[in-house]
Amino acid sequence: MADLTDYFDRTLGGAPVMAILRGLPPARTVELAERAWDSGLGAVEVPVQDAEGLESLHRTVEAGRRRGRPVGAGTVVTADLVRQVAAAGAEFTVAPGTDPRVAAASAAAGLAHLPGVATASDVQQAVSLGLTWVKAFPASVLGPDWFRAMRGPFPRVRFVATGGIDSANAADYLAAGASAVAVGSALEDLAAVDRLAALV
Numbered sequence: 001m002a003d004l005t006d007y008f009d010r011t012l013g014g015a016p017v018m019a020i021l022r023g024l025p026p027a028r029t030v031e032l033a034e035r036a037w038d039s040g041l042g043a044v045e046v047p048v049q050d051a052e053g054l055e056s057l058h059r060t061v062e063a064g065r066r067r068g069r070p071v072g073a074g075t076v077v078t079a080d081l082v083r084q085v086a087a088a089g090a091e092f093t094v095a096p097g098t099d100p101r102v103a104a105a106s107a108a109a110g111l112a113h114l115p116g117v118a119t120a121s122d123v124q125q126a127v128s129l130g131l132t133w134v135k136a137f138p139a140s141v142l143g144p145d146w147f148r149a150m151r152g153p154f155p156r157v158r159f160v161a162t163g164g165i166d167s168a169n170a171a172d173y174l175a176a177g178a179s180a181v182a183v184g185s186a187l188e189d190l191a192a193v194d195r196l197a198a199l200v
C-alpha cells in the first residue's frame with residue numbers, strides 16, 4: 001500500500017490553499033478547478049453529496065490528469081462512498097467529522113484522508129488513527145484563537161482551516177497556526193482566487 005503519511009505535506013505544505021468546489025454543475029466545477037490550478041492553489045476538493053457531485057468529481061479528475069494535478073473528494077461520510085470516489089480517481093478523501101470506518105476505508109483504497117475536527121477529543125481521535133492532517137471545521141466559528149490553543153497539546157498536527165474562510169481572513173488563520181486553509185463559497189469571486197493565490 002502507498003505510504004500516505006506525507007501526502008498532504010506534499011500537496012498543501014508548499015501551497016497552503018485548497019479549493020472546495022461544492023454544489024456546482026460539472027462544467028463550472030472544472031472551470032473553477034482550472035482557475036485554481038492556474039493560480040497555483042495546492043489542491044482541489046470536490047464534495048460528493050449527490051450524483052451531480054460524483055459527476056463533477058469524475059470530470060475534474062479527468063481535467064486534473066491532463067495537467068498532472070490531484071483531485072480529492074469531499075463530504076465522504078461512508079466506506080461505500082470511499083470506494084465510489086476511489087473508482088472515480090480521487091487521490092484523497094475529506095470528511096466533515098472523524099470516523100474510523102471512513103479513515104480505514106480510505107487507507108484500504110490507497111487514499112489519503114483528511115478528517116473533520118472541532119474539539120480536542122476529535123483531534124486526539126484523529127491522531128490515534130495515525131492521521132496528521134485534519135480539517136478544522138467550521139473554522140470561522142472556532143476562530144483563530146482555537147488554532148493557537150490547539151498548537152499546545154497537538155504541536156505535530158497540521159490543521160486545515162475550513163468553513164467561512166475568504167481572502168480577507170485566510171492570513172489570520174495561517175498566522176494563528178493553521179497549516180493551510182480551504183476555501184469554498186468565497187471562490188465564486190474570481191478576484192478572490194488571485195488574492196488567495198498570493199498566500200501560496
Ligand SMILES: O=C[C@H](O)COP(=O)(O)O
Pocket residue numbers: 020022074162163164165182183184185186
Ligand atoms: O466543507 C466545507 C465547506 O464546503 C466550505 O465552507 P465555505 O463555503 O464556507 O468555504
